[in-house]
Amino acid sequence: MDTWGLLAQGLIAALQVHNLIYALIGVTLGTAVGVLPGIGPALTVALLLPVTYKLDPAGSLIMFAGIYYGGMYGGSTTSILLNTPGESASIVTALEGNKMARKGRGGPALATAAIGSFVAGLIATLGLAFVAPTVVKFALSFGPADYFALMVLAFITVSAAFGDSALRGLTALFIGLGLGLIGIDLQTGQTRLAFGVMDLLDGIEVTTMAVALFAIGETLKTASDRDQVNAEVIAVKGSVWMTIEDWKRSWAAWLRGTFIGFPIGAMPAGGADVASFLSYSAEKSFTKKPEEFGNGAIEGVAGPEAANNASAAGTLVPLLTLGLPTTATAAIMLAGFQQFGLQPGPLLFTNNASLVWALIASLLVANFMLLVLNLPLIGLWVKLLTIPKPWLYAGILTFATLGTLGANGAMSMGVGPVRISFELVLLLAFGVLGYLLRRFGYPIAPVVVGLILGPMAEQQLRRALAISQGDLNILVSSPIAIALYVVAFIALALPLYLRLRGKGAMLGQLATDED
Amino acid sequence: MNKLLLAALVTGALSTPVFAADYTIMAPAAPGGGWDQTARTMQEALQGEGISGNVQVTNVPGAGGTIGLAQFATQENANPDALIVGGYVMVGAILTNMSPVTLDNVTPIARLTGEAVGIVVPAASDIQTIDDLVAKLKEDTGAVAWAGGSAGGVDHITAGLIAKAIGVDPTQVNYIAYSGGGEALAAILGGQVTVGISGISEFASQIQAGELRLLAVSTDTRVDGFDAPTLQEAGVDVAVQNWRMVAAAPGITDEQKAAITADVKAMAESATWQTALETKGWVDTYLDGEAFDAQLDADITATESILKDIGLVQ
Numbered sequence: 001m002d003t004w005g006l007l008a009q010g011l012i013a014a015l016q017v018h019n020l021i022y023a024l025i026g027v028t029l030g031t032a033v034g035v036l037p038g039i040g041p042a043l044t045v046a047l048l049l050p051v052t053y054k055l056d057p058a059g060s061l062i063m064f065a066g067i068y069y070g071g072m073y074g075g076s077t078t079s080i081l082l083n084t085p086g087e088s089a090s091i092v093t094a095l096e097g098n099k100m101a102r103k104g105r106g107g108p109a110l111a112t113a114a115i116g117s118f119v120a121g122l123i124a125t126l127g128l129a130f131v132a133p134t135v136v137k138f139a140l141s142f143g144p145a146d147y148f149a150l151m152v153l154a155f156i157t158v159s160a161a162f163g164d165s166a167l168r169g170l171t172a173l174f175i176g177l178g179l180g181l182i183g184i185d186l187q188t189g190q191t192r193l194a195f196g197v198m199d200l201l202d203g204i205e206v207t208t209m210a211v212a213l214f215a216i217g218e219t220l221k222t223a224s225d226r227d228q229v230n231a232e233v234i235a236v237k238g239s240v241w242m243t244i245e246d247w248k249r250s251w252a253a254w255l256r257g258t259f260i261g262f263p264i265g266a267m268p269a270g271g272a273d274v275a276s277f278l279s280y281s282a283e284k285s286f287t288k289k290p291e292e293f294g295n296g297a298i299e300g301v302a303g304p305e306a307a308n309n310a311s312a313a314g315t316l317v318p319l320l321t322l323g324l325p326t327t328a329t330a331a332i333m334l335a336g337f338q339q340f341g342l343q344p345g346p347l348l349f350t351n352n353a354s355l356v357w358a359l360i361a362s363l364l365v366a367n368f369m370l371l372v373l374n375l376p377l378i379g380l381w382v383k384l385l386t387i388p389k390p391w392l393y394a395g396i397l398t399f400a401t402l403g404t405l406g407a408n409g410a411m412s413m414g415v416g417p418v419r420i421s422f423e424l425v426l427l428l429a430f431g432v433l434g435y436l437l438r439r440f441g442y443p444i445a446p447v448v449v450g451l452i453l454g455p456m457a458e459q460q461l462r463r464a465l466a467i468s469q470g471d472l473n474i475l476v477s478s479p480i481a482i483a484l485y486v487v488a489f490i491a492l493a494l495p496l497y498l499r500l501r502g503k504g505a506m507l508g509q510l511a512t513d514e515d
Numbered sequence: 516m517n518k519l520l521l522a523a524l525v526t527g528a529l530s531t532p533v534f535a536a537d538y539t540i541m542a543p544a545a546p547g548g549g550w551d552q553t554a555r556t557m558q559e560a561l562q563g564e565g566i567s568g569n570v571q572v573t574n575v576p577g578a579g580g581t582i583g584l585a586q587f588a589t590q591e592n593a594n595p596d597a598l599i600v601g602g603y604v605m606v607g608a609i610l611t612n613m614s615p616v617t618l619d620n621v622t623p624i625a626r627l628t629g630e631a632v633g634i635v636v637p638a639a640s641d642i643q644t645i646d647d648l649v650a651k652l653k654e655d656t657g658a659v660a661w662a663g664g665s666a667g668g669v670d671h672i673t674a675g676l677i678a679k680a681i682g683v684d685p686t687q688v689n690y691i692a693y694s695g696g697g698e699a700l701a702a703i704l705g706g707q708v709t710v711g712i713s714g715i716s717e718f719a720s721q722i723q724a725g726e727l728r729l730l731a732v733s734t735d736t737r738v739d740g741f742d743a744p745t746l747q748e749a750g751v752d753v754a755v756q757n758w759r760m761v762a763a764a765p766g767i768t769d770e771q772k773a774a775i776t777a778d779v780k781a782m783a784e785s786a787t788w789q790t791a792l793e794t795k796g797w798v799d800t801y802l803d804g805e806a807f808d809a810q811l812d813a814d815i816t817a818t819e820s821i822l823k824d825i826g827l828v829q
Contacts, residue, residue: 143702
């Protein structure tokens with residue numbers, strides 16, 4: 001039977017009433033946990049795993065897939081409305097999305113995120129059905145040297161894309177890189193910069209850092225500024241829905257986001273966060289309105305949101321075709337497969353074709369359900385912004401604290417008889433850092449980018465050099481790496497060239513930015 | 516009337532099974548990994564078999580389980596309801612991280628499962644047998660890149676033991692650590708490294724599909740379902756097994772320890788547990804009491820010495 005026939009058969013299975021119910025439960029739960037910072041889809045699936053012993057395999061896998069997609073989507077809502085990213089992949093969404101929400105454009109921001117996620121999920125799921133074997137071959141051909149080149153590209157484009165002042169951007173980036181060094185070094189097992197604190201052995205949790213810098217820092221900044229507290233809030237300006245202009249600016253961003261996200265998600269060491277960073281910088285360089293970036297550009301929401309959803313589907317490529325789990329959620333889904341005696345891997349498509357196709361079809365269904373579930377809610381969500389500032393920020397603080405405690409609530413620090421959570425202390429300390437950065441005009445995002453990409457780049461570089469036994473040539477010995485460096489060079493050189501050509505006004509502008 | 520009611524209540528109370536304890540099991544790892552799955556399967560079996568009424572699983576990830584272990588040892592002192600899952604990886608991690616808390620600070624109860632470490636190469640590799648690998652290692656130790664789990668873990672230890680057994684310098688072993696999951700497997704399949712070394716279940720489906728060639732297994736007996744010699748059969752005198760165990764809190768009484776051991780033993784013999792072992796491909800290596808304590812001591816001593824040889828521990 002050809003692929004279309006198998007997919008149709010899968011759709012028939014997925015559209016059975018009980019499977020639809022499992023999908024609905026899955027996306028609803030997924031969205032709910034995605035909204036809460038700290039409680040990710042991985043933990044939810046792990047908690048539900050024992051419950052599903054009694055369900056049939058297709059039903060429970062369909063539910064897991066719903067949670068996975070729902071979780072990827074849920075994170076964007078809090079990012080946009082509350083500037084509190086629920087998981088690392090929606091950090092970028094907060095940058096432009098929250099700016100839009102503050103200008104009364106929260107509706108279009110949520111809509112472009114929802115529709116973008118749908119479009120990306122749809123294309124990427126079809127990609128999973130049709131080109132999985134090809135994509136996985138490409139993903140496996142990525143060696144440590146190629147990953148390192150990818151990270152270099154990400155660093156260059158991302159730091160160029162954030163903020164106007166190179167000096168402040170780089171300072172922020174290096175704070176992140178420094179913090180990224182904390183913890184046990186994977187290659188040698190030795191501890192770095194933990195100063196004997198057990199809780200630091202595993203490094204700094206990215207979500208704690210992101211929530212602290214974005215949400216807590218922002219709250220402190222607002223509280224310190226009387227004008228901002230009393231400022232009039234515009235919950236909705238213009239339509240809640242996307243205008244024709246919004247559609248025009250979004251569609252290409254959705255597609256670009258999808259084509260960046262899917263292959264990167266399929267890479268064993270890729271990940272949705274990397275995909276969303278790259279998509280953001282791509283949008284910033286393709287946009288016709290660069291001046292809007294940093295002030296609420298809709299492309300900056302559309303692209304990264306599409307990229308993170310496409311990347312979620314991409315993750316299933318190595319899982320289904322190779323049995324390779326590349327994220328925590330995928331690892332638990334693998335355990336779910338095994339509990340039903342299924343072994344994902346090269347033989348899964350031949351041995352359990354009907355189940356695999358039912359799963360792929362139910363991803364399509366879950367994706368559609370998310371759209372139906374979320375679009376009507378947008379009108380309700382944006383009302384959140386009309387809550388008076390002191391209440392809203394008190395809510396955000398509670399929310400951020402509970403999320404952090406939920407993720408790691410261990411009361412591991414002691415001051416006399418009082419036990420306190422180290423993670424919470426970190427959250428507050430980084431919150432103060434976030435306030436100081438804002439107060440002195442440093443961008444926040446590069447800190448998080450440094451913390452995520454720094455350790456990845458370091459590990460890949462060291463692996464590459466260990467494999468070549470110290471020979472630096474390995475870094476430029478594969479065509480993929482060379483191509484990535486060329487793109488990175490263009491990304492670095494092109495803006496410089498354009499600035500030089502535009503001299504006068506542009507250079508004057510640059511000089512004032514650098515103050 | 517009142518008497519009747521009282522009688523009814525008493526009968527009702529007696530007819531519900533009396534549970535030994537409401538256990539809380541700590542998995543010192545993130546959800547999804549082997550320890551987490553062990554803890555959750557224990558939860559399923561303890562509750563399903565009516566050994567315990569209500570079992571909770573908590574996750575405290577990080578640092579090869581030492582973060583969870585430290586927390587467990589300090590906060591659960593003398594709590595007879597607290598259990599922690601652990602394994603061989605923890606033994607190595609305690610040494611490399613110089614963890615202030617060791618397995619001496621908890622009360623080991625029993626070994627539950629075991630798994631052989633498999634040594635694999637991609638199908639296209641020119642290495643056909645373990646002898647070919649040994650020859651390559653002897654020729655240029657550093658040129659053989661090994662991919663496996665975290666540094667100082669059982670995969671790394673096995674690679675070091677192999678080097679030592681064939682008479683090459685263990686510090687020269689070119690071991691590339693991956694953060695587990697599928698990352699190491701991807702590097703092996705992609706031909707980025709020479710040889711892969713990790714728990715055999717990680718490689719099972721690729722071996723069956725013919726994408727990977729299994730050169731040898733690390734245990735002293737062959738593994739069912741895999742057509743490969745043991746390292747000892749292949750002339751490399753190494754026998755290692757990765758195992759998972761359960762431990763109780765420090766400071767509990769001998770009676771409490773005996774009660775927990777009885778519950779764990781009942782669980783390990785239950786149908787739920789045995790079925791779970793089969794579906795997950797885990798091998799039952801149940802061992803408790805003095806025999807387990809002796810094995811633990813032997814493993815800790817051996818691990819310490821090989822980690823010194825590799826150069827991870829001073």
